[in-house]
Amino acid sequence: MKTQSAVVERLLKYRDVMQKMKGLGFVRVFSDNLADAVGVSPSLVRKDFSIFGLTGNKRGGYQIEELIVRLNVILGKDRKQKIIIIGCGKMGRALMSYNGFPRVGIRVAAGFDSDPAILDEAAPIPILHISKIKDFITEKEIQVAILAVPESSAQSIIDSLKKTCIKGVINFAPVSLRSSDNFLIQSINVEQEIENIFYQIHFAEGATPVAEDVL
Amino acid sequence: MKTQSAVVERLLKYRDVMQKMKGLGFVRVFSDNLADAVGVSPSLVRKDFSIFGLTGNKRGGYQIEELIVRLNVILGKDRKQKIIIIGCGKMGRALMSYNGFPRVGIRVAAGFDSDPAILDEAAPIPILHISKIKDFITEKEIQVAILAVPESSAQSIIDSLKKTCIKGVINFAPVSLRSSDNFLIQSINVEQEIENIFYQIHFAEGATPVAEDVL
DNA sequence: TCCTTTTTGTTATTTAATTCACATGTTTTT
DNA sequence: AAAAACATGTGAATTAAATAACAAAAAGGA
Known part of the structure; x- marks a missing residue:
C-alpha cells in the first residue's frame, strides 16, 4: 500500500541536485551526474525514474527544467x-x-x-x-x-x-x-543517530561486534 | 566493511524499550514484546540478537537486566x-x-x-x-x-x-x-522528511504516482 | 550516407534483508 | 512422570532492492 519511502527520498535528492545545477546554468543532466551527486549507481537513478515514468533522451540525457517540473508534480510541490x-x-x-x-x-x-x-x-x-x-x-x-x-x-x-x-x-x-x-x-x-555513529566508528576501528560469524 | 546501520538502529531501539521496561519493574521480555514495541517481526528480533551472539532462554525469554548490559558493551556505551x-x-x-x-x-x-x-x-x-x-x-x-x-x-x-x-x-x-x-x-x-510525508499522504489519498505499472 | 560513440530504458542477475518453519530445550500441568 | 504448552535459535525459503548488462535510439563525424 505504501510506496517505498527510500525511492521518494532519492527523488527528492535528485530534484535538489537538479535545482542547484539549474542555478548554475546547466540545461541537461545524465544519470551518471545525478548518481555521483547523490551517491548511488547510475542504473538506480534510471530505474527510479522509470518507476515514475520519467523519461529522458537516448544520448541526450535529461532536460533539467522539464524534469524538475515533472518531479514537482509527482512530489506534490504544486500544492501548498x-x-x-x-x-x-x-x-x-x-x-x-x-x-x-x-x-x-x-x-x-x-x-x-x-x-x-x-x-x-x-x-x-x-x-x-x-x-x-x-x-x-x-x-x-x-x-x-x-x-x-x-x-x-x-x-x-x-x-x-x-x-x-x-x-x-x-x-x-x-x-x-x-x-x-x-x-x-x-x-x-x-x-x-549519534549512538549509531559511535558504534560504526568503534567497529571500524577493529572491534569485533561480538563473534566471528559476522561478515 | 561497514555493519548494517539498520541492524544497529534496531538494537538501539530494543535497548531503549528494555530500559523503559526495567524502569517499570519487568525482569524478562520475549521477542514478541520487543517486536510489538519496535514495530518489527519477532523473528527479526531473534535474528538480530543471534547475529550479535545475544541469547535468552528457551521458553523463559530474555533477562532484561543482563541483555541491557551486553547490548551496552556492543553499542559502546561502556566508553565515554x-x-x-x-x-x-x-x-x-x-x-x-x-x-x-x-x-x-x-x-x-x-x-x-x-x-x-x-x-x-x-x-x-x-x-x-x-x-x-x-x-x-x-x-x-x-x-x-x-x-x-x-x-x-x-x-x-x-x-x-x-x-x-x-x-x-x-x-x-x-x-x-x-x-x-x-x-x-x-x-x-x-x-x-516533511516532503516525503506529504508525498505519502497524497499518494495514500489515491493519486497514482504516475502510471499503472507501480504496484 | 554509414559508421562510431554515447546514453537511455529495461530485462536479467546478483545480493541483501526478512520471514517462515521447525527442531530443541524449558517450564507447567495433569 | 508423562504430556502439553511455549519460546528460542537457526537454516531454508521468500521477498525486496540494487547492480549489471545490453539492445535500441540519437547525435556527430568521416
Whole structure:
C-alpha cells in the first residue's frame, strides 16, 4: 500500500541536485551526474525514474527544467505545503525560524504551546495556545505537524491529533511511536543517530561486534 | 566493511524499550514484546540478537537486566561518548541544551561558532570561537561532531574536520555530503522528511504516482 | 550516407534483508 | 512422570532492492 519511502527520498535528492545545477546554468543532466551527486549507481537513478515514468533522451540525457517540473508534480510541490509546530521550546522555535522550510516551499502556519508566557498571536508565525489547535487545524486544513514536545506529552498529543485532519507527523520526542495506514509518524532521533555513529566508528576501528560469524 | 546501520538502529531501539521496561519493574521480555514495541517481526528480533551472539532462554525469554548490559558493551556505551556542536545558531543552541543527550550518556563537550557576540567560555557547556576547534578536538580526543551551520559553510568545515581526529558527523545543513570509509556523515534533513510525508499522504489519498505499472 | 560513440530504458542477475518453519530445550500441568 | 504448552535459535525459503548488462535510439563525424 505504501510506496517505498527510500525511492521518494532519492527523488527528492535528485530534484535538489537538479535545482542547484539549474542555478548554475546547466540545461541537461545524465544519470551518471545525478548518481555521483547523490551517491548511488547510475542504473538506480534510471530505474527510479522509470518507476515514475520519467523519461529522458537516448544520448541526450535529461532536460533539467522539464524534469524538475515533472518531479514537482509527482512530489506534490504544486500544492501548498503548510505545517504546524507543536511545542515551542528551544527546538520548536529553532524549527519555526528555520529557513530551509520556505526555501523548499514549506510554510509554517503556526506554533503551539501550553506555556502562556511564550504565546505571541501577532507574530508573522504566531505562537498560539495549545487549546486552539483543533480549530486551527480544521480551519486551515493542516495535514502535517512537527512534534517537538517533551517525551511525557508526546503520546497524548498524538492521540488527539488522530481525531483531526492531521495525517502525518514528524516526531522529535525520543519515544517510539508507530505509523498506521492513515496516520504517518516519522521520528527523528538525534541521540540514536549519534549512538549509531559511535558504534560504526568503534567497529571500524577493529572491534569485533561480538563473534566471528559476522561478515 | 561497514555493519548494517539498520541492524544497529534496531538494537538501539530494543535497548531503549528494555530500559523503559526495567524502569517499570519487568525482569524478562520475549521477542514478541520487543517486536510489538519496535514495530518489527519477532523473528527479526531473534535474528538480530543471534547475529550479535545475544541469547535468552528457551521458553523463559530474555533477562532484561543482563541483555541491557551486553547490548551496552556492543553499542559502546561502556566508553565515554563526547561530542561537540559546530554552529551555535538557534538549532545548535537547542541541541546544546537538549536533555536527550545526557539521558543516554552523550556529553556535549562544547559548542563552536564564528560570531564573537555569542561566545561564552565560562558556561557549563562553553561556546568557543571556531578558531579554537582544532586544538580542542585534539586535546579532548573528540570523535563525533554535530554540524548545525548554514549550508554555505558546511562543506569547508567538513574538509577541515577531516584533518582532525573527528571520525563521524551528524549534519543538519541541507547539503548532500557523502560518507567515506573513515569519515562518516549522517545527514538529518527535516524538510526532506516533511516532503516525503506529504508525498505519502497524497499518494495514500489515491493519486497514482504516475502510471499503472507501480504496484 | 554509414559508421562510431554515447546514453537511455529495461530485462536479467546478483545480493541483501526478512520471514517462515521447525527442531530443541524449558517450564507447567495433569 | 508423562504430556502439553511455549519460546528460542537457526537454516531454508521468500521477498525486496540494487547492480549489471545490453539492445535500441540519437547525435556527430568521416
